[in-house]
Amino acid sequence: MKKIILLCTVAALIISGCQNAPVRYTQDSPEIDTVKNLIANYNSKLFDTAMYADTSKTYYNTNKNPMSPSEAMDYHRNTDINYSNRGFAKDNQEYEMVVTDDGETWVNCWLQWQGTLAANDQAVEIPVHLTYQFIDGKIVREYGYWDPSEIMLTLQKLEAEANMGEEETEPME
Template identity: 75%
Template sequence: MKKIFLLCTITALAFSACQQGPVRYTQDSPEIDTVKKLISNYNSKTFDTSMYADTSKTYYNTNKNPISASDAMDYHKQTDANYASRGFKSENQEYEMVVTDDGETWVNCWLDWKGTLAANNKEIDIPIHLTYQFVDGKIVREYGYWDPSEIVMELQKIEAEAKMAEEEMEPME
């Protein structure tokens, strides 16, 4: 009897071990390819919103006050005025797709960004985390997190220096 029980237990364990559930984590998926295309578009200044759902919401360094995909593209166009060059580096990029317990599909990526300020040619490197939720192959939510402090401080310094130079040029009354 013990042998039959042990045989049944081993058979049940072997059978359950062979059962493949849905893929919950991968580093190769159509959604990851979409995010890689989005990153490539950003680097080439191709501002395409076709991979976003019409109702998508984008959050940069916040979880409040979302913007639309077209507003996100406008944001990138406006900030481009500050840079002689900018883009994500091609090395050390990490991408993963996960399906949550609630069945949501997310792509996470960790990237290094490099920009050169147009006003003084200072190079700035920033690690960035981006995460995208997908529904039916389209991005419905995007979150981007990075520390902009170095850029903000450098732009403030450039502005202060320009103001000082302007004041020095004004004639004394």
């Protein structure tokens, strides 16, 4: 009888222990809602830093030279001059929140960025991966990865063409 009671107690502890485990992966969380709000703000050109911790660091296509939240917003404002319109597509957005083995909370998202270059009305679509680390409901790290080659090459080509046009119109001495 003691063995049966002991086995039932151990089984009950194991079952209750498994039910109270923290969520390590989800596609629905307050942190994901924060990132969705941040994406909506980007699309609306609302450059709000309230979601970021004051000490947050943002890295776009690099692991060096982080930007503060206000510098990241300035980055977006400055790049906006290249586009007549831009934003993330509303379809096929994927979000997940994970808690790492070290207890860090991260939200990952995969999005399709779309823009139209102001200089020549060329439409551009770029897949983008963004990942955000959260502490106490605030973003403390942001990493963004995408391939800007098409945009950079087009802008360089347009600049070279403009420079060639200027050389042709300069009077000869």
